Structure formats: structure tokens, C-alpha cells
Amino acid sequence: AQSVTQPDIHITVSEGASLELRCNYSYGATPYLFWYVQSPGQGLQLLLKYFSGDTLVQGIKGFEAEFKRSQSSFNLRKPSVHWSDAAEYFCAVGARSGNTGKLIFGQGTTLQVKP
Amino acid sequence: DAGVTQSPTHLIKTRGQQVTLRCSPKSGHDTVSWYQQALGQGPQFIFQYYEEEERQRGNFPDRFSGHQFPNYSSELNVNALLLGDSALYLCASSHLAASGKPNTGELFFGEGSRLTVL
Numbered sequence: 001a002q003s004v005t006q007p008d009i010h011i012t013v014s015e016g017a018s019l020e021l022r023c024n025y026s027y028g029a030t031p032y033l034f035w036y037v038q039s040p041g042q043g044l045q046l047l048l049k050y051f052s053g054d055t056l057v058q059g060i061k062g063f064e065a066e067f068k069r070s071q072s073s074f075n076l077r078k079p080s081v082h083w084s085d086a087a088e089y090f091c092a093v094g095a096r097s098g099n100t101g102k103l104i105f106g107q108g109t110t111l112q113v114k115p
Numbered sequence: 116d117a118g119v120t121q122s123p124t125h126l127i128k129t130r131g132q133q134v135t136l137r138c139s140p141k142s143g144h145d146t147v148s149w150y151q152q153a154l155g156q157g158p159q160f161i162f163q164y165y166e167e168e169e170r171q172r173g174n175f176p177d178r179f180s181g182h183q184f185p186n187y188s189s190e191l192n193v194n195a196l197l198l199g200d201s202a203l204y205l206c207a208s209s210h211l212a213a214s215g216k217p218n219t220g221e222l223f224f225g226e227g228s229r230l231t232v233l
Contacts, residue, residue, distance in 0.1 A: 004157075036224075043119075043205055043226040044158070090157050101148035101209060102171050103222060105157030 002027050004091050006106035013081050014114045021076040021109050023091030031093040033074040034103065035065055038088040047089075050074065051096075061085070086113045117142060119208050119225035127231045128196050136191045136228045140208030146170075147189040148222065149181060150205040158205055164189050165211055196232045203227040 005024045013019055025031065032051055036044040048059025055067040065076045074091060088110050092103040120139045128134050140147050146165045150158035160173035164183035183189045187208075193200055207222035 034221075041226075041229075044207075044224040046221065046223075049221060092157075101146055101163035101165075101207070101222065102160045102173065103158075105159070107157050108155075 002093070002104050004093055004104050004106035006089075006091055006109050008109050009107070010110045010112070012112040012114060015083050016080050019076075019078045019081045019085070019111070021089050021091075021111070023074045023076065023106060025072050025074065025091070025093045025104075027072075027093055029096070030069060032096055033065075033067060034092040034094070035059065035063070035074070035076045036090045036092060036105075037061075038090065038108075040087075044090065047076070081111075081113055083113045083115065086111055119206055119223050121204075121206050121225040121228050123228055124226070125229045125231075127233060129233050130196055130198060132196050132232075133192065133194045134196060134230060136193075136204050136206075136230070137188065138191070138206030138208075138225060139188045140206075141223045144208035144210045144223070145187050146209045146211045147183060147187065148207045148209070149189070149191045150207065151175070152203040152205055152227070154202070161191070193230075198232050201230060201232045203229050 003026045034049045035047040038044050047063050048057050050057050050067045058064050063078050067074050088108045090108045091106045094103045122137045148163040149161040152158040161175050162172040163170050167183045178194045180192045205227045206225045209222050
């Protein structure tokens, strides 16, 4: 079955500390991979995406993610967290072929930033 | 360039009622997908519309139906509302790649319509 697992429901980090959010997926073939962020009461904003090529992808707001095929993982990282990064983060996968309107999302990780 | 817009932003209904949610896609996009996001959960795919037809459907009952208009805007209808239908309903738009071109698969989301069923 196709699924996305975000093992950490809630993470708290201090401002200025580094961050890593984990994402593992189960899919028939290598999918397209995404990280979205959602602030309270808001929709989803795309942070970054992986389609092909370099397995380390850069996104907005200083985020990066690394695709590891052997581990079926796509972990999100940021070297220094800012208070404004506090939000809900979702990892998602989608099919490479055909009509890709269907994404499968993980349950999300809530990030809290301590001053 | 307007992004994806949804209306209404909030609404309250009672059990058994019907609701219609609306979505206008990002300029240049021709495909609309709808997602349901229950509290504390990730979004779940309901269905997708392209060329005014439902193209893909997730695991949702027939009470959930939709429509796409010639201007690419879309509606989501839910009949016989249940308490469990309370959620944030997200619309996402994309552009279906022309035949022979790679499909980037990127979706742009609206801010959602929050439905509360009492």
C-alpha cells in the first residue's frame, strides 16, 4: 500500500538550533516527493520538491531535503531555526506518470520553537 | 497573479444538510483537486477534475461530489452531512502537462474552507 510516515508527531527545538524532520514512504516506484508547510488556519505552502537529479534539494526559507532511495526517506533539514518556522510540516508523495493531482500526505509534524 | 481562491472560508452546518464549496484555480491552471484535512491529520485526496470530468477519486463515499466549469473553477458538494465531515477542505490546482511533456506534479493550494457540522 502507498503511504507516508512522519514518525515525529511533535518536535520542539530552540531558536537557532538545527532541525531535521523525518519522512519515510512506501510506494511502488520512486515517486515525486514534496514538503509542505502549514501555518495555523492556513493552506499549504510548498517548501521544496524532488523530481530527479541531485538528491539534495534546496527550498524556500533556508530548508533543504535529501532523498535516499535505499532508505525510502526524504528528510527535511534546516541548519538554524527561526521562531517564524513554528508550523505544521507535511511530507507528501505523488505519482511520476499520468495525472498527478493525487498526493499522499503524512500525518504531519508540529514544530514548536523555543526562544 | 491570483493564486488559488476558495469560498467560503468558514461555515457551520447541521447534520443532514448539504454544503457547496467553491474554488478558483491559479491563473493558467486547468486541473483542480480537492482534499479533506481533519483536525490533526494530513490532507486526504477526495477527487480531481480535469476537462470538466472527474479523473481520479479517493476513498470517499458518493455523498461527496463535484463539478468543474468551463472556466476551470470547481465546486465540491457534500450531501447528508455527518459530524465526521467537519474538516478543512482544501482545493489545489495544477496544470496537466501536454502529451509528451514531463508532468511536474506540483500542486498549488488555497487556504481552505473550514466546515463545522453540528
